[in-house]
Structures are given as C-alpha cells and as structure tokens.
Amino acid sequence: MDYRGRRSLRARLRGAPGAAILIAIAILIGLALTPLLAPTQAIVDVTARGDAGGTERIARLPATAPITVSYVHSIDGLPIEEELVVRDDEFVVERTRLRQFGAGMGQQAGEGSGHAEGPWWVLEGLDRPIGGALTIRAGEPRIDHRLWAGDRELLLSRCWPRQAITLEIRQISLLQAAWGELRAPHDPRTEECAAEEES
Template identity: 50%
Template sequence: MRRRWIRAGALTVAVAAVALLLWPARPALRVSDEGRALGHLPLAEGEALTVAYTHSIDGLPIEEDLVVEDGHLVVDATRLRQFGAGMGQIPGEGHGRADGRWWVVEDLDRDIGPELVLRVGSSEVDHRLRVPGTEVELSPCLAGQRVTVEPVRVSTLRLWLDGGPRPDC
C-alpha cells in the first residue's frame, strides 16, 4: 500500500512538472518573417525590447526602447546621436536630455498596438532586436523583408526549445 502511495505521489509530481513546462505563462516576444515564426525572445515584466538601427540618411545609430503594457507595445524611449530626418523630440511628447554622446527622449508612452511591423533595412541600416542577454541581427538575412514582433505568453519548454529567433540566410 505504501509503495502505491509513493508511486501515485511521484506520478502527481511528474504530471505537475510537465504541466508547468507546457503552461503558456512566460512573457515573450514572437518574431515572425512574412508570417513564418522565427522564434521567441523572453521579455520579463518591466524589461525593454530595443530596436537598434543606423539612420539611412545621416548614418548615425538610433535605439528605440519598447515595453509591453496590457498586450500592446509602447515606445518608452529613443536614443540618437543627432537630430536627423524624422528624428528628435516632438514638442509635448516625452522629456529630452543629453547622455554623453547620445540625445535621449524618455517617457514617450507612445502606444503602437499589439504588434510592431518592421521592413528590415539593408546591411548599412543594420536592424537589430535586443532584449537583456540576447541580440538578433535582422539585416544580414532579412533585408527587405517584413518582420513582425508581438507580445505573447509561451511555455518555459517553448523558450528552451526555440533558443531565440534565428533568421535563415
């Protein structure tokens, strides 16, 4: 009788462990290319997704930080080296400040919706996605392609198996 209880307890623990691995509870970002899933980036509450690229006209780097709020991507901050075409602080939006060689506009709170769609630039534009601990280079393999980033919840197992987005070259 005691062995039966031990086996039942072990089975219960095993089932619970598998359920936890499969339960879609981890916040992440799904990255897709033209509708084809490339993988997921883990993104914990309060962490930012950084979209980094080089401005196509002035050739200087730009970084935009997005956070997830209620299932939407929200632009929180932009960092740039100088004001260029379409770049800089818009009066009444955010707060600008100098940070070394960067000009930073913070507290933008610009809701862009449930997904971000990027038309990936050439190798000179060098589009990259960055979350803490991971950077995905998009331009070498996906120049000219439409890449979609959307917040989702995935299982721990899915994050382990994906190993992060890997664009095919």
C-alpha cells in the same frame, strides 16, 4: 491465494458509482492541470517573412525585459535606438536615443524629456503605446537593423535583409513555454546571427 471472492477493479467501476468515481478523478486531474494550461506568461515571438511568403520564427523573447530596436537612419546615416517595453499586452516606446535630430526625428511637445548623454540625445518617458505587434522591414546591411533583448542581439539586416520582421506579444501557458522551447526549430543561422559579432 484464492481470488475468486474478489471483484476486479473494472467490475467495481461499472455502473453509476463507478462512473461518478471516474468523473471525480477526471475533474481532479483537470483542476491540477489548469495552472499549466492557463495563459500565465507573456512572451514576444519574433518572426521573419520573406518575399516568397514563408514565415519562420527566429526568436522567442521574454516580455519582462526592454527590447531595443536599433538602425542607421537612411537619410542622414546616423544611428538610432528605440527602447520598447511590454505593458498590458502592448508595446510602449519608452525611450529613444539618437545622435542628432535627423529627418523625421525629434521631440514632440508634451512627450517625455530630453537630455544629452555623451554624443547621444536621449528622449525618455515617452510612454507611447504602439499596439501588440510591430513589423519592421529589415534594411540592407548598411542600415544595420538590430534587435536587443537582455543579453541577446539579433543582427536583422545581416541575416534577414529586406524581410518583414514581426514582433508579436502572446500569452502562453507554462506548458506551452516548456514545450515551445523544446520544440524550437534548430536554425544555425539564428544562432550565428544572434551570437557572432561583425568582423
């Protein structure tokens, strides 16, 4: 074959017409990638920060399921569960379950409704916004701070005692979600603290 009469692709793309073609291709690629890069999904990042100041991500939770924070009241020694939902990029306390009204606990007039549920007193419909981030100081093991979301349970007091645990709502793109899961640090302690039941 004789290739002498044909111009190379590089030669054809030189000059103004070639530049216009390359710009058009770049724009099309950008438009195709935009849905992957635009914030489309809310997640809840859970991090632990010790007294030394280092921060580690211990979980990434979907913002679509309720998140329950449970602990044992430090004064009366009775369990409390607070259910949070994510609404408009902030946490909202929807429901609280407690064994009895302990110190500092109780129902405020005009906030939700209460009813008995076995040994628990349940306050529902609280609809109390608390912001886009929540920091909890995980108590000693006897305080038994836990975090539940869907079928995941994190034993905060057992694995991160006396550390600041922060739940933060973030908007991420589909690409970030996929990349974040692939790049999630492998921490055997996180797996142990999420999967094991206490003996």
